[in-house]
Amino acid sequence: MTRFILGNIGRFVLLMVAVAVLTFTLVSLSPVDPVQANVGQAALLGMSEEKRAALEAYWGVGTPMHERFFSWAADFLHGDWGTSLRYNMPVADVVASRALNSLALMGVAWLVSGVLGFALGVAAALRQGSLLDRFVKGYCFVLAASPTFWVGLLLLMVFSVWLGWFPLGFSVPVGKSAADVTFLDALHHMALPAITLSLVGVANIALHTREKAIDVMGSPYFRFARARGLTTGQAMARHGLRNLALPALTLQFSQIAEIFGGSVLVEEVFSYPGLGQAAVTAGLGGDVALLAAIALVSAALVFAGNLTANLLYGLVDPRMRRSRGGGER
Amino acid sequence: MEEKKLAASQGQSNTAPHEHVDHGAQPVHHHHSHAQDSRHAHGHHLLTVEDLTVSFRMYDEGEPYFRAAQRDVEVLHGLSISVHEGEMVAVVGASGSGKTLLADAVLGLFEPNAIVRGRIWFDGEPMTAATLAAERGRGIALVPQSVASLDPLMRVGRQVEGEPQGRGAVRRADAARRRERRRQLFARYGLDESVAQLYPHELSGGMARRVLLCCALMGAPKLIVADEPTPGLDLDLAVRALADLRAFADEGGGVMLITHDIELALSVADRVAVFRDGTVVEETAVANFAAPELLAHPFSRQLWHALPEHDFSAGSSSVGAGGYSDSLRQSLLGETAHWAVSVAAELARSEHPPATTAPPDLKGGDFPC
Numbered sequence: 082m083t084r085f086i087l088g089n090i091g092r093f094v095l096l097m098v099a100v101a102v103l104t105f106t107l108v109s110l111s112p113v114d115p116v117q118a119n120v121g122q123a124a125l126l127g128m129s130e131e132k133r134a135a136l137e138a139y140w141g142v143g144t145p146m147h148e149r150f151f152s153w154a155a156d157f158l159h160g161d162w163g164t165s166l167r168y169n170m171p172v173a174d175v176v177a178s179r180a181l182n183s184l185a186l187m188g189v190a191w192l193v194s195g196v197l198g199f200a201l202g203v204a205a206a207l208r209q210g211s212l213l214d215r216f217v218k219g220y221c222f223v224l225a226a227s228p229t230f231w232v233g234l235l236l237l238m239v240f241s242v243w244l245g246w247f248p249l250g251f252s253v254p255v256g257k258s259a260a261d262v263t264f265l266d267a268l269h270h271m272a273l274p275a276i277t278l279s280l281v282g283v284a285n286i287a288l289h290t291r292e293k294a295i296d297v298m299g300s301p302y303f304r305f306a307r308a309r310g311l312t313t314g315q316a317m318a319r320h321g322l323r324n325l326a327l328p329a330l331t332l333q334f335s336q337i338a339e340i341f342g343g344s345v346l347v348e349e350v351f352s353y354p355g356l357g358q359a360a361v362t363a364g365l366g367g368d369v370a371l372l373a374a375i376a377l378v379s380a381a382l383v384f385a386g387n388l389t390a391n392l393l394y395g396l397v398d399p400r401m402r403r404s405r406g407g408g409e410r
Numbered sequence: 411m412e413e414k415k416l417a418a419s420q421g422q423s424n425t426a427p428h429e430h431v432d433h434g435a436q437p438v439h440h441h442h443s444h445a446q447d448s449r450h451a452h453g454h455h456l457l458t459v460e461d462l463t464v465s466f467r468m469y470d471e472g473e474p475y476f477r478a479a480q481r482d483v484e485v486l487h488g489l490s491i492s493v494h495e496g497e498m499v500a501v502v503g504a505s506g507s508g509k510t511l512l513a514d515a516v517l518g519l520f521e522p523n524a525i526v527r528g529r530i531w532f533d534g535e536p537m538t539a540a541t542l543a544a545e546r547g548r549g550i551a552l553v554p555q556s557v558a559s560l561d562p563l564m565r566v567g568r569q570v571e572g573e574p575q576g577r578g579a580v581r582r583a584d585a586a587r588r589r590e591r592r593r594q595l596f597a598r599y600g601l602d603e604s605v606a607q608l609y610p611h612e613l614s615g616g617m618a619r620r621v622l623l624c625c626a627l628m629g630a631p632k633l634i635v636a637d638e639p640t641p642g643l644d645l646d647l648a649v650r651a652l653a654d655l656r657a658f659a660d661e662g663g664g665v666m667l668i669t670h671d672i673e674l675a676l677s678v679a680d681r682v683a684v685f686r687d688g689t690v691v692e693e694t695a696v697a698n699f700a701a702p703e704l705l706a707h708p709f710s711r712q713l714w715h716a717l718p719e720h721d722f723s724a725g726s727s728s729v730g731a732g733g734y735s736d737s738l739r740q741s742l743l744g745e746t747a748h749w750a751v752s753v754a755a756e757l758a759r760s761e762h763p764p765a766t767t768a769p770p771d772l773k774g775g776d777f778p779c
Binding site: 209210300301302304305306307308309310311315319320323324397398399400 | 560609
């Protein structure tokens with residue numbers, strides 16, 4: 082057990098270091114000139130030499146990468162995440178406010194795609210070859226092959242522009258003071274991005290679940306359950322679902338990374354002020370501190386997801402439980 | 411008799427008038443001969459299968475993907491077999507030669523792409539796919555091969571007890587009745603009450619075997635279909651497994667033992683149905699395996715010669731003393747290990763002429779698959 086915990090801590094630290102180094106390296110190697118990117122082409126041309134030098138010093142243009150990295154890492158370990166040069170605010174504040182929006186959006190999409198995908202997958206497997214199965218398969222193939230941002234644009238066109246059911250973007254109504262924003266407003270603004278993410282996520286989960294369910298239905302224990310008088314549906318409810326739970330959990334928690342990736346695009350399309358959008362801004366503006374913080378937070382989130390899947394596995398599967406406990410065999 | 415009348419009412423009468431046949435006296439009827447103690451309780455067999463044909467509709471594998479036409483591949487053809495009350499009939503054939511399909515058919519378990527034709531009577535009643543499905547786990551029970559037939563994530567006790575029926579108080583009463591029945595069965599077969607709390611992977615080979623038998627006996631069946639219950643067990647356990655099945659038959663039940671092991675079959679069964687190329691070539695009393703002259707079909711005689719205590723004359727004598735291995739027997743049975751291969755061979759041949767009158771479609775249109 083101690084070994085399990087220490088192993089996971091070690092892996093977590095390694096992951097964090099790797100992500101931080103990678104982020105810094107990539108930003109340093111990128112041809113983006115932070116001063117130009119943040120001040121603008123025209124302003125840059127009309128700027129005095131001294132002003133430009135001051136700005137370059139402010140953005141740390143001349144400082145070698147490793148120096149910047151170590152000073153950032155030392156501060157980070159002390160709890161100082163630095164200041165976002167782009168937003169002119171402490172990075173921690175930017176991340177916190179953005180993460181709230183993003184987590185709500187991703188949480189909804191994650192739950193909806195997981196539950197709906199699982200249900201559709203099982204239903205399709207139970208009626209293999211039927212109209213329902215064909216519809217589910219067709220839907221999944223089309224959506225799995227569609228880029229998330231394109232689906233988002235399509236929904237935006239249909240439901241916001243033509244039908245006017247949903248707002249065009251942002252997380253709150255434009256021109257309304259923060260104090261007047263209701264929960265319903267926030268929900269209304271979140272709906273379309275969340276639907277986009279869910280629609281795309283469902284495809285993956287439903288196809289995987291369908292495949293696994295067909296495997297389970299061909300297994301000896303499923304056949305024996307039917308031979309003992311259960312109908313296919315009863316056997317699925319009694320034996321199928323609990324055996325499907327294991328792969329579904331793994332998939333669901335590894336899906337966090339997918340949803341995260343999708344949310345970056347969706348937030349851009351819907352101008353939704355979440356982590357994904359901030360990451361794009363930080364990347365394009367050479368805002369290393371913010372980008373590194375977002376990368377670390379998202380990596381930690383994905384890591385936590387996979388770890389949860391691992392732990393749940395042990396809870397659900399008695400074979401894992403005994404072998405991890407190191408007890409009798 | 412009742413059984414024949416039902417058959418006649420369905421419009422088939424391809425054997426001699428059954429009413430005039432004294433079952434006990436007649437050496438051969440319904441394509442089979444009897445053992446000493448084959449009984450016809452209530453004047454009929456416990457199970458009769460006649461002209462069972464199972465084929466699968468599949469795409470031609472030799473053709474390009476889009477042009478591949480569907481065709482039917484016949485795996486069982488014109489198979490007939492009977493089980494009397496109080497009797498154990500061993501269906502003996504090579505591994506993977508399609509014997510399990512016979513078990514599936516008797517249990518009414520058909521793949522969606524299977525085409526099943528034939529006539530099946532159970533306890534005097536003509537069966538359809540729906541009535542066979544209704545008997546599953548009740549009148550007819552399966553004893554599967556291995557612990558893989560148990561749900562790995564459910565405790566053994568709950569699995570043996572099965573799903574309680576009904577709602578509310580009825581359901582609780584049924585659950586209690588099942589628990590009691592399971593306790594009795596566990597006690598009878600020497601399984602400790604603590605076994606109920608184990609998961610399948612924690613069972614020993616002997617425990618798993620008895621648990622599977624208890625599963626089958628939960629519904630107090632009249633007929634047990636045992637599909638290869640002995641492979642993977644050492645000889646001692648295998649003998650005990652068969653002894654338990656024997657005891658079930660001696661108490662008045664019927665057992666259809668599907669096996670590739672003719673020695674074990676001969677040691678415990680009343681009659682043997684020799685299975686080859688998707689059909690039963692001879693169904694005869696175990697006593698007739700005393701001498702090759704008593705066996706009617708040349709393949710049965712080959713099988714007799716392949717037995718270790720006999721002369722090996724049909725087999726390759728170079729194999730030596732240990733030659734009664736499965737592999738030799740399988741080579742003697744002339745079967746390949748995979749049924750798909752025998753299907754291909756079957757296509758190449760066409761020595762099975764189509765029946766003059768096609769037997770009825772067992773699955774019917776509304777079989778819930």
